[in-house]
Amino acid sequence: MATSTGWFYWAILSAIFAALTAIFAKIGIQGVDSDLATLIRTAIIGVVLSAFVACTGKWSNPLDLSMKTWLFLGLSGLATGASWVCYFRALKIGEASKVAPVDKFSLVLVAVFAFAFLGERPSLRDWVGIAMVAGGVLLLAFKR
Template identity: 30%
Template sequence: MTPTTHPPSAQNAKGVAFLIAGVAVFSVQDLILKLLSGDYPLHQAMVLRSLTAIPFLLLLVHWEGGLGSLFTKGTRAMIGRGVVMFAAYTAYYLALAALPMATTVALYFSAPLFITILSVFFLSERVGPRRWAALIAGFAGVLIMVRPGGELFDWAALLPVLSGFTYAVSMIAARRLGSTETASALAFWGNAVFLAAALAMSAVLGSGAYDDGGAAHPALAFLLRGWVTPTPFDLMLMMSCGIIAAAGLTLLTQAYRIGEASVVTPLEYTGLLWSVIYGWVFWRQWPSLPDWTGIAIIIGAGLYILWREARPQT
């Protein structure tokens, strides 16, 4: 497909619809992993998710660029990006086990702030004083939610911030690789790294030798727990994460293929809406006033930065 500089409004509308659908689909995966985090280890869920996703991702690769697109000069770089993505999502999933969904998702949305900073150093992009002010405000929102040094501080709150940073690194890499590699190839190698790393984690942790019986912090328990024979329903949930990941990727990829990034990207924040809904329905968790303040600041700063980046003169 040959991209156009200014897609018609109808195309942007379709792009927005695909983006909203993709975020909604991915939010289901977050819900599933949080539901499973109290009984199963993360590496077990990752192995089953990654295995299930392989055939769907291969079909996507074949449809978008052919299987040959997996083996190019950029293959090593795609694998390297997959390692960074693995770190990003491992931190994110561990945070889900310990924190309310809305808190995890909101802190993860520090990613656009990190992307803007990294783009200055690695992509030589210009950031004006207004965007720097928005960045400072955004990180102030992060501090409000993390509460470093406070009585309610939980070190797991640093995990989604780490996830946002490593995700930002992967997106900077994607900008460099995107001109020569397909989105499906990037996703395939990311999934391959997920599978290899999860298998390595299972080899070390799968016996349960480091499992303390659930006495550890929820994030550590989710990481260190040994393999557990799943019920048929739980097995189906773990495997469904692979289908969800492939479907979500297809929807998001299509959104950015047919719509302008400046139009569709702000809709990423609809993920926060789903996290609030799921948190209330399943765990009766509702963000506190400081959390709502931090959420509003982070989202406001992110949306402002996206708006400014859409204006060439800034």
């Protein structure tokens, strides 16, 4: 799966697990504060990823990483934490079938940010698909 199309299989698996995340979280946060639920989820992720990295022999000294790597991984971690807190709060008070698709508006924002900051240039076809996602989010977000 390391080929140029291998990313697609990992992305599909990511989508499947993200969908399960919404369902499991919606059930799991009943009767518990959403911030505490986020902390528990994060602790479990830390344990599982630590075991995975150790068992696959992928451990290397984090102190050998560049300051730029630390800075941007740190910012990514902060953004992830903020996203999870907001997501769990939204799930606590909203329907999973509405919260999860609106959360995926991030797809639109990633395309815009990648264009602005990374120099990526999606094709016209790509932008049409991105606009369709944005339209779908708006359709779900605003009831008549």
